[in-house]
Amino acid sequence: MExxxxxxxxxxxxxxxxxxxxxxxxxxxxxxxxxRQYTDDLGESISYADFYxxxxxxxxxxxxxxxxxxxxxxxxxxxxxxxxxxxLTLSSGISGVHNSAQAAAAMLREKYPQRxxxxxxxxxxxxxYGLLMDTLADLRDGGxxxxxxxxxxxxxxxxxxxWFFSTDLTFYxxxxxxxxxxGWFGTALKICPLLNMDDTGHLxxxxxxxxxxxxxxxxxxxxxxxxxxxxxYSGKCYICHSACYEDARRVADLVxxxxxxxxxxxxxxxxxxxxxxxxxxxxxxxxxxxxxxxE
Numbered sequence: 001m002e003x004x005x006x007x008x009x010x011x012x013x014x015x016x017x018x019x020x021x022x023x024x025x026x027x028x029x030x031x032x033x034x035x036r037q038y039t040d041d042l043g044e045s046i047s048y049a050d051f052y053x054x055x056x057x058x059x060x061x062x063x064x065x066x067x068x069x070x071x072x073x074x075x076x077x078x079x080x081x082x083x084x085x086x087x088l089t090l091s092s093g094i095s096g097v098h099n100s101a102q103a104a105a106a107m108l109r110e111k112y113p114q115r116x117x118x119x120x121x122x123x124x125x126x127x128x129y130g131l132l133m134d135t136l137a138d139l140r141d142g143g144x145x146x147x148x149x150x151x152x153x154x155x156x157x158x159x160x161x162x163w164f165f166s167t168d169l170t171f172y173x174x175x176x177x178x179x180x181x182x183g184w185f186g187t188a189l190k191i192c193p194l195l196n197m198d199d200t201g202h203l204x205x206x207x208x209x210x211x212x213x214x215x216x217x218x219x220x221x222x223x224x225x226x227x228x229x230x231x232x233y234s235g236k237c238y239i240c241h242s243a244c245y246e247d248a249r250r251v252a253d254l255v256x257x258x259x260x261x262x263x264x265x266x267x268x269x270x271x272x273x274x275x276x277x278x279x280x281x282x283x284x285x286x287x288x289x290x291x292x293x294x295e
Contacts (some may be wrong), residue, residue, distance in 0.1 A: 001143055002084070002145045002146055003083055004083055004084040004085065004086060004116070004140075004145075004146040005025055005078045005083050005084070005085045005086070006023070006024050006025065006086055006133070006136055006137060006140055006149075007024070007025040007026065007027070007074070007075075007085055007086065007087040007088070008024060008025075008026050008027075008087065008088050008089075008122075008129065008130075008133050009026060009027055009028075009029060009066060009088075009089060009090050009097060009129075010026050010027065010028040010029050010040045010041065010042060010272060010274070011029055011040070011090040011095075011125065011126065011129065011272060011274050011275060012026065012090075012126070012127070012129040012130035012132075012133050013126040013127045013129070013130055013240055013269055013270065013271060013272040013275060014042075014127060014130040014133070014134070014269055015042060015043075015269065016041075016042045016044070018130075018134075019042075022133075022134060022137040023137065024133050024134075024137055025074075025078075027066050027070060027071065027074040028040050028041050028066070029063060029064065029065055029066060029090075029097075029274040030063065030064045030065075031061060031062065031063045031064070031273050031274055031277050032060075032061065032062045032063075032064075033046070033051070033054050033059045033060070033061055034054075034059045034060050035060070038273070040063075040272055040273045040274045042272065043270065043272070043273075046273070048242075048243065048270045048272075048273070048276075049243065051273050051276065052242055052243035052276065052280075052281045053243075055276075055277075055280055055281060056243075056281055061277040062277070063273075063274045063277050063278070065090075065095055065096060065097040065100060066097055066100060066101070067100055068100050068103045068104045068107075069104075071100055071101050071103075071104035071105075072104045072107065072108060075087070075104060075105070075108055075117060076108060076111075079108060079111075079112040079115045079117065080112070082115075083115075084115055084116035084117065084118075084146050085115075085116070085117045085118070086118045086120070086136075086146050086149060086150055086153075087101060087105075087117075087118065087119050087120070088119075088120045088121075088122040088129070088132065088133060088136075088153060089101050089119065089120070089121055089122060090122065090124075090125060090129060091121065091122055091123045091124055091125050091129070091197070091201030091202075092121045092123070092201055093123065093197070093198075093200050093201030093202035093203070094125060094201065094202065094203065098119065098121045101119045102119050105117045105118075105119050116146055116147075118146065118150045120150060120153050120154060120157075121157075121201065122153075122157055122201075123157050123158060123197070123199075123200070123201035124157065124160055124162060124197065124201065125162065125197065125201075125203075125275060126162075126240055126271055126272070126275045126285055126287075127238040127239070127240040127267075127269045127271075127285065127287055128160055128161075128162040128197070128238065128285065128287035130238060130269065131160060131236060131238045131287045131288075132153070132157060132160050134236070135156075135236075135289075136149055136152070136153060139152060156289075158199055158292050158293045159228070159289050159290060159291065159292055159293070160287060160288075160289055160293075161196065161197075161222070161223070161226050161227075161287060161288055161289070161290050161293060162196055162197035162285065162287055163194065163195070163196045163219050163222050163223070163285065163286050163287075164194070164195045164196065164203070164279075164283060164284070164285040164286075165192050165193065165194045165195070165209070165215045165216075165218075165219055165283070165284055166192060166193055166279065166280075166282050166283045166284075167192050167212055167215075167244065167247060167282040167283075167284075168280060168281055168282030168283075169191070169193075170280055170282075190210055190211050190212070191208050191209070191210055192208075192209050192210070192211070192212060192214075192215040193205050193207070193208055193209075194206050194207040194208075194209055194215055194218055194219060194222075196222070196293075197293065198293060198294065198295055199292070199293045199294055199295055200295075212247065216247070216250050216251055216254060217254070219251060219284070219286055220251065220254045220255055220258060220286075223237070223255065223258075223259070223286065223288055223290075224258065226288075226290040226291050227259070227288050227289070227290040228289050228290050228291070229261075231258060231259060231260075232261055233259050233261065233262065233288065233289075233290075234261040234262065234263055235262075235263055235288060235289045236262070236263045236264060236267070236288070236289075237252075237255055237259070237262060237266040237267070237286065237287065237288045238266070238267050238268075238269065238286075238287045238288075239251055239252050239255075239266050239267070239268045239269070239284065239285065239286050239287070240268065240269040240270060240271045240284075240285050240287075241268065241269075241270065241271060241283065241284045241285070242270070242271040242276045242279050242280065242281050242282060242283045243281040243282070244281060244282050244283070244284060245268070247282075247284045248268050248284050249268065251266075251284055251286055252265070252266040252268055255286070266286075271283060271285065
């Protein structure tokens, strides 16, 4: 079996224990809270509860991607030790980190021409990106070589669906994604936007749904429509949330109720600090494999 490294960014939003158990290496984004700098290290520097509580108090948040030098520091020890690397980046539709990884790889290929260093745009985010990494780890552990695995990732990344809803529009207004007026009316009418990730890795608002119960049913109906095999879907389902576990739990319970052949129970994770700095509290996301994502 080939001895190569499978790698991603911390924005794949799983746990440190999960990445360690699956032998997936990761490199960390950065963020700031009211000017204080942190590493997006999966909740170690600051707990998710404290992070989202600070946002609710009005803390100013900013994020920064992994830079070229950090990628070189991450990749080079593997190459120096004689191992090849397959790294998947956060979607180029929401971050420029893919360009930084490519620039670092170009420099390192000149220094280590005998090694393979592949950079693939996941076209995914958060725990959906994490589910893609987990699936690649399964294939690697099953004996798939690095070239075949790179090809599989490129061929299947758009079959991983990302659906999101938010019950708190505060940070959509703050980030300029919706107007103050729309935010006020949306909050008054209990509107929950339902979004997904398109075929270019951009987030797209799709529906405006009134009420938490209705949007919970609607997001699961998207899984019924798009999952491979429909209600007979036998793959994994990952769910993540930003300080709204009960909302995520309700989605997970409905998925369990409807999808009897699921591979294990839906796994619930936290939306990490980089993605969460933009969504704010109150977002739930669901991920599964299905038909090819469209525009």
